[in-house]
Amino acid sequence: MRHIQFLSHHSGQFVSHIKCRSSLGSLSAIVLALIAIPITLQASPVTYLSPDVTNISVAQLRQYYAWRSRMDWIRAPIHTRAELKKYLKATATTGSPLDSLSLDARKRFLSSIYFGPHGAGRFDFSDLQYLSTTQVYKILALFGEQSLAIDVTDGQIRIRSFQPVPKSGKLSTIQRKFNKYWNKVQVITAKPGRNVGQPISNLYDQLFALEQKPKLLAGVANGDLRLLFRAAGTAAFYTYDAKYARDMRIDFVLMEKHHFLAPSDYHEMYKAYIETRQFAMARNFYLTYPQKRLTPFPEYRDESGHASKSKPTILVVSTTRRELIRRPVDLDKSALVVILMDPNCHFCRDLNRELRSRPKLKKVLYSHVIWLAPPTTELEFDSLQAWDKAHPDQHVNIMYSSEGWPMSEVMGTPIFFFLSRGHLEAKHVGWLGKKDFSALEKGLEAIGLWK
Secondary structure: OEEEEEEEEEOOEEEEEEEEOOOOOOHHHHHHHHOEOOOOOOOOOOOOOOOOOOOOOHHHHHHHHHHHHHHHHHHOOOOOHHHHHHHHHHOOOOOOHHHHOOHHHHHHHHHOOEEEOOEEEEOOOOOOOOOOHHHHHHHHHOOOOHHHHHHHOOOOOOOOOOOOOOOOOOOOHHHHHHHHHHHHHHHHHOOOOOOOHHHHHHHHHHHHOOOOOHHHHOOOOHHHHHHHHHHHHHHHHHHOOHHHHHHHHHHHHHHHHOOOOOHHHHHHHHHHHHHOOOHHHHHHHHHHOHHHOOOOOOEEEEOOOOOOOOOOEEEEEOOOOOEEEEEEOOOOOOOEEEEEOOOOOHHHHHHHHHHHHOHHHHHHHHOOEEEEEOOOOHHHHHHHHHHHHHOOOOOEEEEOOOOOOOOOOOOOOOEEEEEEOOEEEEEEEOOOOHHHHHHHHHHHHHOOOOO
16 A cells, blocks of 8 residues: 655655555555645644535645644654564553454564564554454554554454453464464565465475364364464465365354354455355355455356366456456467556556557567466456456456466566467566666567567
């Protein structure tokens, strides 16, 4: 998301700084993109009223809420790693909002935070999403980022926590295994350009395969069930393997029986069915829980002729109906460029805009390109369909799976793959601006499209 903060005041003017960070959703990005009120700097006192959205402009609301965001940050007790250590020491006996997390969950959350020159800039919200809205708000307020609570709770006001009351003392076997799993997954996924699916699959099987048996799980505590559910969900996300969605289902059923499911659990189960291409299961799940605010699953039609795993296929996003159509892709061309992109990725939007300044390069690229979203993107059907309607020359479809493609080791956006007769000749990862044009030209040169 894009978060605007006013950082300094010089001669009656505010200087703004934009910092980007990832989050679980985009609601707060929408809020910050739609709102704010001018703050006039005067020597004399002024009477101030909260903004009335019926009488002021969007620009005014945007400035008002940006000012409030800046004030949240100023008043926060923690801006650096050193301040975090000082805060933890000072509140060790008096208590703090972090006490709503278990000891291991707190450690995972705090270790995920990146501190930059302007405070905390990155969080892993996985352990926060089961807390009440008030608990989430108070924790994020420690860092001046309470506005992100709307992302963590999907815009809902949750009265109760979906986590058991934290207890100090010895960790359970499952908690210890999950901590080991979580730490190693961070290491595995931190290295770009490698196939992370297989090592994560091996790690999960080593730690949890014997745990995920209905009879063995009958007496497992609810908190441990959720950790197993999260572990299987992580494996499903990185491997697209249906067996991990089946493990999730075992845990889901037990948590449902114990009345322990959080709103995010329904979303994660639904998402796992889609990621592992169990579309019939996904549609049935959506129809079973109509009150859980799940994204409606589109109609699905298979025109791939039951293609083998060695044959690459895509999901075509219909621009006339809410429908996904699976079709095969022919890679046996002398020159082909595959670009992974996501309309919600601002780097991808930057690429699309900056290509206009290079009409020759754009013409060559567009005449030999396939635009694809990574395999996990179909929950964003509406945004893809809207993009395709607005960009008929840049239709973005979805990889059905990574199987059959010669470049399955990387699935971020944007990434450029230059193929000749199905063989990967060159690739370029990311987009940082016009200086990357030379990399595109070299890639096109490698497949005979640029001199």
